[in-house]
Structures are given as structure tokens and as C-alpha cells.
Amino acid sequence: xxxxxxxxxxxxxxxxxxxxxxxxxxxxxxxxxxxxxxxxxxxxxxxxxxxxxxxxxxxxxxxxxxx
Amino acid sequence: xxxxxxxxxxxxxxxxxxxxxxxxxxxxxxxxxxxxxxxxxxxxxxxxxxxxxxxxxxxxxxxxxxxxxxxxxxxxxxxxxxxxxxxxxxxxxxxxxxxxxxxxxxxxxxxxxxxxxxxxxxxxxxxxxxxxxxxxxxxxxxxxxxxxxxxxxxxxxxxxxxxxxxxxxxxxxxxxxxxxxxxxxxxxxxxxxxxxxxxxxxxxxxxxxxxxxxxxxxxxxxxxxxxxxxxxxxxxxxxxxxxxxxxxxxxxxxxxxxxxxxxxxxxxxxxxxxxxxxxxxxxxxxxxxxxxxxxxxxxxxxxxxxxxxxxxxxxxxxxxxxxxxxxxxxx
Numbered sequence: 001x002x003x004x005x006x007x008x009x010x011x012x013x014x015x016x017x018x019x020x021x022x023x024x025x026x027x028x029x030x031x032x033x034x035x036x037x038x039x040x041x042x043x044x045x046x047x048x049x050x051x052x053x054x055x056x057x058x059x060x061x062x063x064x065x066x067x
Numbered sequence: 068x069x070x071x072x073x074x075x076x077x078x079x080x081x082x083x084x085x086x087x088x089x090x091x092x093x094x095x096x097x098x099x100x101x102x103x104x105x106x107x108x109x110x111x112x113x114x115x116x117x118x119x120x121x122x123x124x125x126x127x128x129x130x131x132x133x134x135x136x137x138x139x140x141x142x143x144x145x146x147x148x149x150x151x152x153x154x155x156x157x158x159x160x161x162x163x164x165x166x167x168x169x170x171x172x173x174x175x176x177x178x179x180x181x182x183x184x185x186x187x188x189x190x191x192x193x194x195x196x197x198x199x200x201x202x203x204x205x206x207x208x209x210x211x212x213x214x215x216x217x218x219x220x221x222x223x224x225x226x227x228x229x230x231x232x233x234x235x236x237x238x239x240x241x242x243x244x245x246x247x248x249x250x251x252x253x254x255x256x257x258x259x260x261x262x263x264x265x266x267x268x269x270x271x272x273x274x275x276x277x278x279x280x281x282x283x284x285x286x287x288x289x290x291x292x293x294x295x296x297x298x299x300x301x302x303x304x305x306x307x308x309x310x311x312x313x314x315x316x317x318x319x320x321x322x323x324x325x326x327x328x329x330x331x332x333x334x335x336x337x338x339x340x341x342x343x344x345x346x347x348x349x350x351x352x353x354x355x356x357x358x359x360x361x362x363x364x365x366x367x368x369x370x371x372x373x374x375x376x377x378x379x380x381x382x383x384x385x386x387x388x389x390x391x392x393x394x395x396x397x398x
Contacts, residue, residue, distance in 0.1 A: 008316070032093075033255075033301055033335035036308065043305055045091035045098055048079030063136075063304040064318040065331060 005058045022046030025060065036061045090305050093342035101309055108306050112144050112294050119279035121292040122247065124153050129245035129289070131236050132158040132180070132187065134172030136307045136314045137251030139179050141295055143312055145249060146183045159239045159248075161232050162191040164199020168319055175315050182313075190239045192231055196395050203227050203398045204321070224321035227394060234382060234391035240289040252293040255300035258345040259330045261352045266330075274356070274363035287376065287383035299345065 004013050007028065018024045021037035021044055032046050038059040039051070050058070081088045081100035088098035099107060116122055128145060132138045145156055160176050162169055173189070180187040193199050198206075204224050240248045252260075257278075264273035280290035295303060307314050322328055337344045376382070377389035384390070 031332070031335045031339060033299075033338050036301070036304055042087075043089045043308055045079050045088050047091050047098065048088065061304075061308075061316060063301050064316055065300075065322055065328065 003058070005060055007060045008062055018050055020047055020049050024050060024058070028060070030060065030062070034063050036063065089309065090302070092302075093339075094346060104302075105306065105309060108298065108302060109144065109147070111297055113148065115297045116148075116292075116294050119292070119296070121249075121279045121294060122152060122154065125155075126246040127155040127157065127244055128247045128249050128292075129188075129236075129240040129243060130156060130158045130185075131248060131250045132160050132176050133251075134160070134174075134176035134179075134315055135251070136304050136312075136316075137253055137256075137295060137300075139175070139251075139312050139314045140303050140307050140310075141249060141251045142179060142183065142185065143310065144294065146185065156185050157243055157245065158185050158187045159236055159243075160187060160189045161235050161239075162189055162193075163228055163232065164192050164201055165319065165321070166201055168317055171317060172315050175313050178313050188239055188243060190235050192235070195235055195238070196231055196391075196398070198398055200224065200228055200231075200321075206398060223325055225325040225327065227398070228321070230390045230394050234380075234389065237287075237289055238382065241287070245289055248289045248291045250291055250293055251295055251303075253295040253298050253300045253303055254345050254349060255331065255334065257293070257296055257352070258334055258348040259327055261348055262330050262334065263326060266326075270359060271363045271366050273352075274359035278353070287381075296349065297346075 002013055002015055003017065003024075004011060005024065005028075006012070007030075012028070014027060016027075018027060021039075022032060024037065025032055025035055025046065037044055037046065038061065039048075040057070079088045079091075080086070080098060081103055082097040083103045084100060086100035086102070089101050090104055091098040122128065130138060130142045130145060132142055142156070142158060145154070148154075149156065158176070158180050160173060162173060177187060179185075191199075192203075204227075207221060236248060236250075257276075260276055261273065264270070264276070277291060278296050279292050306312075334345060375384065375387075377384045377392055378387050379392040380389060382389045382391070
């Protein structure tokens with residue numbers, strides 16, 4: 001089983017499945033404090049379960065410093 | 068109650084209305100839907116404005132706008148607040164001259180100002196200091212002796228940028244007759260600044276770090292206000308996204324040079340492990356600030372460091388020449 005996610009617009013694949021968005025971030029080595037997760041275009045909390053076969057894309061947007 | 072919150076969080080359900088949650092606040096134990104998150108966010112900013120007496124009716128507020136999330140969200144919030152608290156709002160953007168980065172953010176800032184009917188004033192390093200930041204850094208990297216601290220280490224790009232930006236924002240705010248200069252500093256910025264000043268053993272500088280105004284207001288310095296001081300950085304990004312505010316998510320190419328990035332990363336790790344750390348740091352700083360200000364004031368008296376006018380540019384300074392003029396000579 002392989003998952004594909006978009007990290008700052010770039011496709012990233014990794015093996016295995018994860019329970020929720022928080023686990024996904026941890027697997028990718030991204031701090032929960034520094035990223036937002038969108039599923040099918042909707043912002044979701046890190047505790048929200050990840051669908052096994054998401055109909056929409058899974059995106060991770062890093063919150064950059066400054067602004 | 069605690070069970071409901073735990074259960075709701077696990078299911079991604081709003082702790083208040085059982086709708087789909089868009090975020091979870093580990094520090095409060097709540098998950099919130101779009102409606103309740105937006106309400107909480109806006110209430111907290113208004114409360115901060117009241118708590119630190121940031122605004123009075125009919126003031127002219129200049130928003131330091133960069134095109135990034137914090138300042139864009141701040142501009143929108145103040146424009147909304149204008150309906151309850153009458154005020155005049157302008158925006159000031161500093162173009163430091165960072166190729167591949169600043170042009171994009173200027174475009175975004177212009178669009179947001181047009182949308183909100185806010186006048187945007189753009190000021191540039193090149194016009195005020197004779198050089199773009201890119202050129203300053205190129206010169207620093209090419210010379211062996213210039214652009215170095217007393218220790219011999221190279222000055223970071225953020226040192227030049229921070230000093231010049233602060234000077235320029237103040238000059239521009241004064242020029243347009245602003246009563247207040249609103250900056251988008253959020254909770255994370257504040258916690259980072261507190262820690263950085265402790266790490267550098269700079270208590271006087273920490274005392275000067277104000278939330279609403281500083282130690283030397285009325286001496287040629289336009290008081291700065293920070294309405295996002297109690298708002299975590301990540302929540303600013305969520306709010307911007309949910310409200311459809313046009314922002315860019317590019318990072319300044321010089322950001323990696325800064326100590327702040329390392330401090331940010333450490334604090335984020337601590338926040339993940341011990342939720343509420345950043346809030347506790349802010350609250351400690353607020354509680355200690357009167358003592359810090361007394362310390363800074365005593366120290367200034369001892370060194371006869373009264374606020375006066377810079378001998379070169381006339382801006383307010385505690386010495387004979389302001390930091391911007393000193394650095395300007397270096398470049």
C-alpha cells in the first residue's frame with residue numbers, strides 16, 4: 001500500500017497507511033505546528049481520521065514564518 | 068465534559084456544535100468547526116486590543132503589510148473592526164529588494180488593499196538607504212572585514228533587514244500622520260522574541276519589546292500595536308485560508324540564516340509535547356514586563372541613554388546615532 005500526498009504542491013509517495021493527519025505529518029517529519037492538512041480541499045484537524053481511499057487529494061501546506 | 072471533548076477531538080467533530088471540525092487546539096482540548104473557529108479567532112483579537120488598550124476611536128492606523136499571512140489577516144480584521152470602532156486605515160509595505168520573493172508579495176498586498184479600499188504606501192530600501200537588501204548581502208559575502216559583528220561573525224541578513232525595516236516603517240508611518248503602527252506579530256513571534264532575548268542576555272531589549280507601544284512613545288516613534296499577540300501562527304494561516312484572504316506561502320530566501328528559525332523549531336517541538344507553552348511564555352512576559360521596563364529605565368538613566376534625535380537622520384534613538392544610520396554606513 002502506498003500513499004501519495006502533495007507537500008507544498010510537490011507529489012510525495014510513501015509506503016504504508018496512517019490513521020490520521022497527525023500521523024501523516026509525523027511520518028513525513030513535519031511539525032504539526034508548522035503545517036496545515038487539507039483533504040479534498042478542506043482543512044482538517046490533525047486528529048481527524050484519514051479516509052482509506054480519499055476521493056480528493058491530500059495536501060500538506062507548510063506555514064512559513066513571516067508576513 | 069472532558070469525555071465529550073476527547074471524543075469529539077478524535078472524531079474531528081466540533082466541541083461546540085458537533086459539525087465537522089476544521090482544527091484542534093491541543094492547548095485548550097477543543098476541536099472547532101469553521102463557524103466557531105472564526106468566531107473564537109475574531110473575539111480573541113478584539114479582546115487583545117482591549118486588554119492592551121491598543122486603539123482609541125478615530126485614530127489613523129497604519130498596517131505594516133508584507134503580503135504574508137499575518138499582516139494580510141490583520142488588515143482584514145482591522146477593516147472589519149472599523150464598523151464597530153471608527154478608524155482610518157492605511158497600509159505601508161517595505162520593499163527590501165529581495166529578488167524572486169518580494170515582487171510576488173507586493174502583487175498580493177496590492178490586490179488585498181484594492182479589495183478592501185485601503186491606500187497602500189510602498190517604501191523601498193533602495194530609495195531610502197541607496198541599496199537593495201540583495202546588494203547589501205552580496206557586499207557582505209564578498210568582503211572580509213565588512214558586515215561583521217564585534218565578534219568577527221558575519222551579520223545575518225535579518226539584522227540589516229530588521230533594523231532598516233523598523234526605521235523605514237516608523238518614518239513612513241510618521242510621514243502619513245499615523246497614530247498607531249499595527250504589525251502582524253503573532254503569539255509564536257512573541258514567544259520566539261522572548262526566548263531569543265534571554266538567550267542573548269539582552270533584558271533591556273526585551274523590555275523595549277512592547278505589545279502596545281514601547282518605552283519611548285511620543286519621541287518621534289509611532290507606537291506599535293500587535294493585535295495578533297495572543298494568536299498562534301498556525302491559526303492565522305487557517306483563518307486566512309478559511310476566509311479566502313489572498314496570501315503567499317513563500318518563505319524569504321534569507322530566513323534560513325536567522326537564529327529565529329532554530330528557536331521557532333525548538334518552540335514548536337515543545338508546544339507539540341507540552342501544549343500551551345507559547346501562551347505561558349507570553350503570560351510570563353506580560354507579568355514580568357513592568358519589572359523589565361523599570362530595569363531598562365534605570366539602565367538608561369545610568370548610561371544617560373535618554374531618547375533623543377539621531378545626529379544623522381533625526382529619528383528617535385537612545386544613543387547619538389540610530390542603529391539604521393550606523394548600519395547604513397557599513398553598507
